[in-house]
Amino acid sequence: MTSAQTAAERIAELRSDIDAHNYRYYVLDEPSVPDAEYDRLFKELKALEAEHPELVTPDSPTQRVGGAALAAFGQVRHEVPMLSLGNAFEERDLIDFDRRAREGLDLPTGDLLGEGAELEYSCEPKLDGLAVSLLYENGRLVRGATRGDGSTGEDISTNVRTVRNIPLKLHGSDWPAVLEVRGEIYMPKAGFEALNARQLETGGKPFANPRNAAAGSLRQLDSKITASRPLELCAYGVGRSDGDLPDTHIGILEALKKWGLPISRELRLAKGVEQCRDYFRDIGEKRDALPYEIDGVVFKVNSVGQQRELGFRAREPRWAIAHKFAAREEVTELLDVEFQVGRTGAITPVARLKPVQVAGVTVSNATLHNMDEVARLGVMIGDTVIVRRAGDVIPQILGVIPERRPESAREVHVPEQCPVCGSAVERTQLIKRSKGRESFSEGSIYRCVGRLACQAQLKQAIIHFVSRRAMDIDGLGDKIVEQLVDAGLVGSPADLYSLSFEQVLALEGFAEVSSRNLLKxxxxxxxxxxxxxIFALGIPDVGEGTAKLLARALGSLDRIACALPDVLVYLPDIGLEVAHEIHSFFQDEHNQLVIRQLRERGVELQEEGDVHPEFAACATLAGLLDNLNIPFIAATGAQRLADRFGSLEAIIGADWLDLRQIERLNEKAARALRDYFDEPANAARARVIEAQLKEFGMHWQSERKAAEGLPLAGQTWVLTGTLEAMSRDEAKARLEALGAKVSGSVSAKTSVVVAGPGAGSKLIKANELGVAVDDEAAFLKRLASLEA
Incomplete structure (x- = not known):
């Protein structure tokens, strides 16, 4: 510092120089000074800031060392959802993607006389790291967040500030006032190897792969640990932007680079799918020489205008695709096969392997799926096996090398007793129901019959019960559940609601505040x-969607619990096998006890009501006859019987002469019908089904409530974008309760489109068709008036 300079001026000068050196080093890959000179400047800045702490600012290069440890991460709702990409695993998939994109843009797709129009694509490697969002306001980094589920992520602002190549303030002056940068934080191969070496030296556990190391480093509550890890960012796009940006994807990335954000050095422009294929092959050949792990290539339509026109489907854009590399294979030894017990008691074989590197990851375990797969592979313990990471993610055994089988090789046998609780293990049976009979065959799954007496099943059942999409009990993670079960404090989900403060306080890692928080x-x-x-109960084969359907259609737990399989099949997408699983679950005495205890201990179900109007009087007499699976009585014969007799009792009591008078009902069918109902059990079953249909209001003679008397009867609504005040599922349920049909696509018949932030192609199409559009405020106002 010269005599004429003040400390503030010198600090500003040092910061400017260091930022410039960081930009040339991390972004341009053109370091301008030796490391020793950089270190000298950095040391001088630290010393000056120590002498003048009042001059320290959050965006100083020295403020990357991390701060005080956090108690937990907060949540960040993405204003523009962070969507996942569709995958291409073969060249055919990429060609189909290009064809769909051109068709979606109404471009000529080519024929025998011409090749058609070609699209321009941006091409860059697909980094194997963690997707993040970085929010800059007036050029300064104010927030960092993980992708999370695409709608909501974790606030990791403190941690991303420690990543060396993330600028704390943007370069230049023409950036938007608000700019959300999307990118991948990853760990270079060299940094990963050095980190694992340090872990081993200090007695720590090495990381399995660079992606896990990057994700684990970013989710440290102590940002000082994050600061010590060799993480880097590669920006690949933008989310929200309050300002003008270039009209091409590559143009946007070049602007980000100009503003100090690192982008892929392998970024290229391709014209047409053939150049994309060439790029994919070129990157594949240099994959091992790259300083970071990649698992494929991302292709994006380069024109932003064309991206908007193509829009989105489900949770992925129509204008981008990830072309994944083929699975990599290695050879290793199968040391043993162990059996794990899942939530439903399924006994699953897991291969224990001699550790081997597969696609940059150390693999020591692989799935064998089930015993049918073991038999198909012909695998024995001691075999030399071929291991593959399917899609570079899930290790699996691809095959056996028979000529390397040792004499000591042993067959794989399913244990007769559960490895956790010692209960019997039984093979499942598959029941095929057809006209007039049931046939049984052995299933591929073996199950422990111990149910919740088996600690493995109990733990998994509780973990599922408390999960975010089920009962959503915050803070009750896997390890705490294991503690509660191991300590004998929880033997069923109902026991959670009887825990005392003293019991929780006695658990490892709990103090007064954390105990009270968990109980709250x-x-x-x-x-x-x-x-x-319903979803939390963990009924086999009943996922979140089926649980919502059961709740919406039948309206109450009591109805669902007593519903016969023959009645459940009237609901869309519920087949007979799933219907039997639901019915069996609620008939089980232990499950009945748990549900009763949950209610006794204060669990009060919300949103219960009547059978949904959509299912009022939905059953027909012909449909009931058809579902009884009477031999030789198909749907057309069932309809003729219903038309002729008009009631189930009349059909049950019909004599031979009555049946012979029905046109085109042959003698074989008539005799089969008479034989069926001559069995008292069959007649009783049919009567019980009809009685329940009447009880539920689903009988053909029931009052038809459907949608006629509801305010939105006959209307079709579409939801798009992100809603702030409620989830899309809640909005859908409320619209359906008002009589509307909620569709996933916009057409000329659509009544209203509700468009939240991030709305894409559906909003564009609605405007093109002149369909009414409500923003969220208008939608909430309309709901309030309709529901009043």
Whole structure:
């Protein structure tokens, strides 16, 4: 520092120089000074800031060392959802993607006389790291967040500030006032190897691969640990932007680079799918020489205008695709096969392997799926096997090398007793129901019959019960559940609602505040929606969607619990096998006890009501006859019987002469019908089904409530974008309760489109067709008036 300079001026000068050196080093890959000179400047800046702490600012290069440890991460809702990409695993998939994109843009696709129009694509490697969002306001980094589920992520602002190549303030002056940068934080190969070496030296556990190391480093509550890890960012796009940006994807990335954000050095422009294929092959050949791990290539339509026109489907854009590399294979030894017990008691074989590097990851375990797969592979313990990471993610055994089989090789046998609780292990049976008979065959799954007496099943059942999409008990993670079960404090989900403060306080890692917080979270979960509760119960083959359907259609737990399989099949997408699983679950005495205890301990279900109007009087007499699977009585014969007799009792009591008078009902069918109902059990079954249809209001003679008397009867609504005040599922349920049909696509018949932030192609199409559009405020106002 010269005599004429003040400390503030010298600090500003040093910061400017260091930022410039960081930009040339990390972004341009053109370091301008030796490391020693950089270190000298950095040391001088630190010394000056120590002498003048009042001059320290958050965006100083010295403020990357991390701060005080956090108690937990907050949540960040993405204003523009961070969508995942569709995958291409073969060249055919990429060609089909290009064809769909050109068709979506109404471009000529080519024929025998011409090649058609070609699209321009941006091409860059698909880094194997963690997707993040960086928010800059007036050029300064104010927030960092993980992708999370695409709608909501974790606030990792403190941690991203420690990543060396993320600028704390943007270069230049023409950036938007608000700019959300999307990118991948990863760990270079060299940094990963050095980190694992340090882990081993200090007695720590090495990381399995660079992606896990990057993700684990970013999710440290102590940002000082993050600061010590060799992380880097590669920007690949933008989310929200309050300002003008270039009209091409590559143009946007070049602007980000100009503003100090690193982008891929392998970024290229390709014209047409053939150049994309060439790029994919070129990157594949140099993959091992790259300083970071990649698992494929991302292709994006380069024109931003064309991106908007193509829009989105489900949770992925129509204008981008990830072309994944083929699975990599290695050879290793199968040391043993162990059996794990899942939530439903399924006994699953897991291969224990001699550790081997597969696609940059150390693999020591692989899935064998089930015993049918073991038999198909012909695998034995001691075999030399071929291991593959399918899609570079899930290790699996691809095959056996028979000529290397040792004499000591042993067959794989399913244990007769559960490896966790010692209960019997039984093979499942598959029941095929057809006209007039049931046939049984052995299934591929073996199950422990111990149910919740088996600690493995109990732990998994509780973990599922408290999960975010089920009862959503915050803070009750896997390890805490294991503690509760191991300590004998929880033997069923109902026991969670009887835990005392003293019991929780005695658990490892709990103090007064954390104990009270956990008990409050449990208490806050006592009023779940019916759909959440059904999903939380963990009924086999009943996922979140089926749980919502059951809750919406039947309206109450009591109805669902007593519903016969023959009645459940009237609901869309519920087949007979799933219907039997639901019915069997609620007939089980232990499950009945758990549900009763949950209610006794204060769990009160919300959103219960009548059978949904959509299903009022939905059953027909012909449909009932057809579902009884009477031999030789198909749908057309069932309809003729219904038309002729008009009631189930008349059909049950019909004599031979009555049946012979029905046109085109042959003698074989008539005799089969008479034989069927001559069995008292069959007649009784049919009567019980009809009685329940009447009880539920689903009988053909029931009052038809459907949608005629509801305010939105006959209307079709579409939801698009992100809603702030409620989830899309809640909005859909409320619209359906008002009589509307909620569709996933916009057409000329659409009544209203509700467009939240991030709305894409559906909003564009609605405007083109002149369909009415409500923003969220207008939608909420309309709901309030309709529901009043």
């Amino acid at each position: 979270a449990i208490d806050d979960s006592r009023m779940p929606s019916l759909a959440r509760f």
